[in-house]
Amino acid sequence: MFPFFALLCISSSFLAFELLLMRLFSIVQWYHFAYMVISIALLGFAASGTLLALIQSRGKGVVSEAQCILLFSLTSFLLFLFTVASFFVAQTIPFSPFELVWQKRQFLYLAGYYGLFFIPFFLAGCFIGLSFMRFREQIGRVYFFNLLGSGIGVGIALISFYVVPPALLLIVPSFFALLGFFFSVPKKMRTKRYLVLNLVGLVLVLTYLMKGGVTLEISPYKGISKGLQLPDAQLEYEEYSPLGLVQVVDAPSLRYAPGLSLTYAQGPPPQKELFIDGNSYGAVTYFKGDKDAIAYLDHSTFSLAYHVISPQEVLVLDPGGGSQILAALFHSADHIQAVEPQPTIVNLLRGPLRSFSHHIYDYHPHIQVDIASPREFIARDVRTYDLIQLDVIGSWGGMGGGIYATGENYTYTVEAFQEYFAHLKPQGILSASAWLSSPPRTFLKLMTLAAETLGKNGEGDISQSMVAIRSWATGTVLIKKGEFSFEEGVRIRNFCKERAFDLVYLPGIERGDVNHCSILESPIYYESVESLLRRNTRHEFYENYLFNIRPPTDDKPYFFHFLRLSALVYLLKTLGREWIPFLEWGSVILWGTLLQALIMAPLFIVLPLVFVRGKGRPFHLGKGKVFLYFSLLGLAFMFVEMACIQRFIVVLTHPIFAVALVLFSLLFFSGIGSLLSNRVGEGRRWIPFAGILLFSSVSVLCLDGLLKVFLPYSLFLKCLLLVFFLAPLGFFMGMPFPIGLQVVADRQRSYIPWVWGVNGVASVIAPVLGSLLSIWLGFRILMTASFFLYGVAGWMLYVIMQHASTRGGTVPP
Numbered sequence: 001m002f003p004f005f006a007l008l009c010i011s012s013s014f015l016a017f018e019l020l021l022m023r024l025f026s027i028v029q030w031y032h033f034a035y036m037v038i039s040i041a042l043l044g045f046a047a048s049g050t051l052l053a054l055i056q057s058r059g060k061g062v063v064s065e066a067q068c069i070l071l072f073s074l075t076s077f078l079l080f081l082f083t084v085a086s087f088f089v090a091q092t093i094p095f096s097p098f099e100l101v102w103q104k105r106q107f108l109y110l111a112g113y114y115g116l117f118f119i120p121f122f123l124a125g126c127f128i129g130l131s132f133m134r135f136r137e138q139i140g141r142v143y144f145f146n147l148l149g150s151g152i153g154v155g156i157a158l159i160s161f162y163v164v165p166p167a168l169l170l171i172v173p174s175f176f177a178l179l180g181f182f183f184s185v186p187k188k189m190r191t192k193r194y195l196v197l198n199l200v201g202l203v204l205v206l207t208y209l210m211k212g213g214v215t216l217e218i219s220p221y222k223g224i225s226k227g228l229q230l231p232d233a234q235l236e237y238e239e240y241s242p243l244g245l246v247q248v249v250d251a252p253s254l255r256y257a258p259g260l261s262l263t264y265a266q267g268p269p270p271q272k273e274l275f276i277d278g279n280s281y282g283a284v285t286y287f288k289g290d291k292d293a294i295a296y297l298d299h300s301t302f303s304l305a306y307h308v309i310s311p312q313e314v315l316v317l318d319p320g321g322g323s324q325i326l327a328a329l330f331h332s333a334d335h336i337q338a339v340e341p342q343p344t345i346v347n348l349l350r351g352p353l354r355s356f357s358h359h360i361y362d363y364h365p366h367i368q369v370d371i372a373s374p375r376e377f378i379a380r381d382v383r384t385y386d387l388i389q390l391d392v393i394g395s396w397g398g399m400g401g402g403i404y405a406t407g408e409n410y411t412y413t414v415e416a417f418q419e420y421f422a423h424l425k426p427q428g429i430l431s432a433s434a435w436l437s438s439p440p441r442t443f444l445k446l447m448t449l450a451a452e453t454l455g456k457n458g459e460g461d462i463s464q465s466m467v468a469i470r471s472w473a474t475g476t477v478l479i480k481k482g483e484f485s486f487e488e489g490v491r492i493r494n495f496c497k498e499r500a501f502d503l504v505y506l507p508g509i510e511r512g513d514v515n516h517c518s519i520l521e522s523p524i525y526y527e528s529v530e531s532l533l534r535r536n537t538r539h540e541f542y543e544n545y546l547f548n549i550r551p552p553t554d555d556k557p558y559f560f561h562f563l564r565l566s567a568l569v570y571l572l573k574t575l576g577r578e579w580i581p582f583l584e585w586g587s588v589i590l591w592g593t594l595l596q597a598l599i600m601a602p603l604f605i606v607l608p609l610v611f612v613r614g615k616g617r618p619f620h621l622g623k624g625k626v627f628l629y630f631s632l633l634g635l636a637f638m639f640v641e642m643a644c645i646q647r648f649i650v651v652l653t654h655p656i657f658a659v660a661l662v663l664f665s666l667l668f669f670s671g672i673g674s675l676l677s678n679r680v681g682e683g684r685r686w687i688p689f690a691g692i693l694l695f696s697s698v699s700v701l702c703l704d705g706l707l708k709v710f711l712p713y714s715l716f717l718k719c720l721l722l723v724f725f726l727a728p729l730g731f732f733m734g735m736p737f738p739i740g741l742q743v744v745a746d747r748q749r750s751y752i753p754w755v756w757g758v759n760g761v762a763s764v765i766a767p768v769l770g771s772l773l774s775i776w777l778g779f780r781i782l783m784t785a786s787f788f789l790y791g792v793a794g795w796m797l798y799v800i801m802q803h804a805s806t807r808g809g810t811v812p813p
Contacts, residue, residue: 003072004145007131009180010076011149012156014124017083017173019157019659021117024087026277027166027245028218029097039593041117042764046604048125049757052133056750068134072127072184073194079123080177080201084170084208086116091217097589127180129756136745136752140677140738147671147734151664158660161242167213175205222278230254236272237352239344242656244276246344248284248353256283256321258392258435259474261299261499268296272353274321274345281342282320282391284349287358297327299499301469301476302392305431306331307495308467308478308488311386315339315423317374318391318411322349322360325367328389329360337385338369339377341653346371373653374411375419380712384425392474393559394435394442408557410650412446415554417453424481433476440524441547441562443475447504447525448542449551450477451532463533468504469496470525472518475504483507505529554650554704555778563587587775594768601761625800626744630755632793633736634762635769639786640696640733641666642770643779644726651707651718661719665726666733673734678742682801685739689794691732696787699729700780736790740797 018038055071095109131142153176160172178201185194218225224247227233233251240246250272257268274281287294297303302324305311312334316324319338328336338361340346346369349361361369370377393412410416412432420430432450434443447468454462464483469476469492484492489506496503500517503509504525515523531541542550547562641662648658673688680687706725710718737759744751773782 003184006072006076006180006183007128007142007145008149008152009176009183010079010124010127011146012153013079013083013173013176013180015150015153016157016176017120019154020160020169020173021087023161024166024169024216028216038117039764039768040114040596041121042760043600043604044118044122045125045760045763046601046757047122048129049753049760050604051126052129052753052756056133056753068130069185069189071130073181075123075127076177076181076184077197079120080174080181082120082123083174083177084214086120087170088214090116091214096219125760129753132741132756133752136749139742139745140674143738144671144675147667147674151667151671154660154663154667158242161656166216166240166245168209170214171205171208178205218278223280224249224275224278227251227273227275237348241344243342243344243654246348247275249273249275254283257296257300259301259471260296261501262472263500264296264299266296269293272356276342281345282323284321284353284357285323285326286356287326287360289358291330294326294330297323297330301471301474301501302389302431302433303327304469304476304492304495305387305389305429305478307491309386309429313385315385315388317388320345320391322357324389324391325360329366334366336367338367339372339374340369341373343371375416375650376653376711378419378423381423384423384428386425386428388420388424388430390432392433392435393446394437407560408646408649409559410554410557412449412559413552413554413557414449414452414456417449418457421453421457421479421481427480427482430479431476433474435474436470439546441549443470443525444528445549445551445559447477447529448532448549450479451538452551454479455535464507466533467492467506468525468529469501470504470518471501555780556775558775561587561775590768590772594772597764597768601765604757604761625796626755627758629740629793629796629800630758631762632789632796633740634759635766636786636789636793637733638763638766639770639782639789642767642774643783643786646774646779647703647707648722651710652715661722662726665723666730669727669730670734673731674738677735677738680735680739685797686794688732688735689790692729692790693787695729695732696783700783736793743800
């Protein structure tokens with residue numbers, strides 16, 4: 001009897017565990033390290049093929065029903081234990097990724113991480129792979145419940161983010177694994193020992209709940225750890241949602257004033273710092289309506305625009321704790337429109353911190369706050385503004401160490417800046433700021449973004465429409481819908497002189513006007529802007545600069561991706577010396593993960609073949625062709641998932657919603673396609689590939705336009721439209737795997753574990769390789785590559801069928 005409900009629960013547990021683990025790693029480390037650990041741990045899927053091949057060989061090619069039930073119950077119960085135990089033990093390992101450069105023992109700790117998280121993935125892989133082996137006549141049905149359970153797991157994880165605190169999150173996949181154990185044994189075979197184990201499992205779940213779950217050991221390198229180390233610091237508030245763990249730290253010595261002028265003798269009023277997933281999100285400043293108390297804001301570079309013009313209509317994007325809103329109030333703006341994408345932050349300033357912040361997020365006559373992403377708000381807003389202000393991007397001194405190099409940011413792309421620019425009134429100004437980094441790159445990339453925006457929107461000489469200044473820590477760039485006048489230039493010079501800020505660029509500037517206060521070895525920012533504003537030297541400058549400072553686009557929205565392959569050799573030579581503070585960790589982790597996967601993957605491709613015995617060796621089908629077919633399917637399926645997730649982020653406002661919608665939709669409709677795959681006869685096996693190629697082509701050609709149309713709609717309606725958009729593609733994507741696996745099962749059933757291992761290897765390599773392709777080449781190339789791979793896989797299936805027909809007769813449909 002097919003334990004479909006057990007498979008459903010195990011698949012749900014596995015997917016929920018993967019997503020919840022990434023969420024937890026985002027809090028205690030960074031999600032990039034979760035990505036690395038999970039990618040390698042997924043080799044457990046590949047390793048499960050080796051074990052199943054060994055079990056099958058010991059049983060002379062056939063796994064009995066009793067053996068299956070024993071293995072189903074054993075793997076599911078162990079999965080129940082290790083979903084929590086692996087993370088609990090990992091929290092005791094003193095792993096610090098930033099110390100990998102100079103502490104060799106950190107590699108041993110990293111190996112411990114790999115080993116711990118390898119186990120639950122291995123166990124889930126064994127359960128699913130065994131289902132394919134045992135019920136090979138119903139492969140389409142097995143794959144349907146596997147995909148359906150995975151889709152349900154995505155939904156379970158999303159709901160858990162809303163209702164379960166972080167310390168208790170792992171109880172959710174653990175409980176579903178226990179359900180899988182309960183349903184893995186038929187009623188007639190449920191012994192007392194089996195019932196006792198179920199009772200023990202429930203007791204463990206209750207104990208875990210009563211103890212409050214796992215203590216989260218947050219990295220000492222995260223902002224929250226440093227904030228809590230301040231004298232008399234205390235964690236004042238904490239709230240969790242799918243968008244992150246929001247925490248508020250109160251400390252008497254806390255001072256948050258990015259790039260504050262060194263000539264300003266006073267400090268800011270009392271403040272409380274905000275953190276999301278342990279990373280600083282700005283500070284809430286104590287304010288009771290007295291403008292003199294917030295005069296410090298006028299001594300930061302981001303206040304420059306208020307000295308150039310007197311804006312009455314101000315749009316503040318991503319205000320965080322509200323410093324930019326207070327700056328607009330200080331300069332007497334009539335109407336301030338704030339757009340904050342984090343609802344928890346808005347609720348916080350409308351609730352526990354409303355009196356502390358003088359109700360700036362509610363009931364203030366000059367302020368209106370919308371909860372939306374900047375792109376979503378701009379798409380539906382018809383108003384124009386005198387000033388559009390973006391908060392300071394980056395981190396002090398680049399101390400994030402390039403950790404966000406692989407993180408997408410749709411607020412800072414050429415298309416986004418063009419949309420902001422279009423919402424300016426004539427002579428209006430767009431202001432954006434960044435922390436300075438060494439070597440210069442963050443502020444440089446912001447200036448390239450400004451120059452490209454002017455180049456695409458400006459008419460005439462764009463050098464007359466841009467201004468840039470810097471302090472000792474931050475830089476601000478202004479672009480104007482018009483030209484800066486001589487009088488405005490005088491005001492800019494006076495603003496900088498009074499605050500000891502350095503001019504970087506303004507119309508009419510000369511080399512002798514720059515680099516006087518915070519002196520650099522050479523006026524690199526001025527020299528860079530001079531090259532950027534001349535179209536004939538701009539691209540040459542991009543090519544020759546040590547870092548990648550090309551402006552990000554919606555196709556490649558990686559603002560913090562600075563690593564260039566041409567500079568990689570130099571980076572490695574200087575690794576451990578001057579490169580430590582600004583090493584591009586995010587990119588290096590991806591390359592390192594891919595290298596590890598490529599080294600380890602062949603082991604799990606070759607090893608299962610050692611245990612395959614009998615006459616079922618795949619000479620009828622062709623080992624290489626079968627390997628290539630399933631590898632291509634694994635890569636292509638993941639590439640489609642990744643490309644859709646990344647493109648949908650801009651519409652759904654946050655990665656977690658994009659991940660949930662894309663995974664659920666593709667897995668659910670792929671499951672339906674799998675269930676119906678047995679109705680596709682031998683002569684019509686080209687149909688799924690044709691459907692995939694058709695709808696993939698539509699995605700590449702039409703997706704960008706559709707996303708712009710969908711952007712202003714409500715979240716519910718956007719989700720509904722995107723599900724309908726993904727449904728036909730997902731339906732056809734669910735057919736090739738069960739069709740191919742059924743061919744293998746009909747001809748060489750002993751090779752099912754090997755094929756499962758090949759699929760596991762592809763599931764490891766595809767996410768890493770797909771991320772690298774999207775970063776370096778863009779999402780369109782990634783999607784194009786996916787349907788090319790599907791096309792080759794379709795041709796490969798045809799070759800396999802032809803080969804099988806000539807060697808071994810007609811293959812059953």
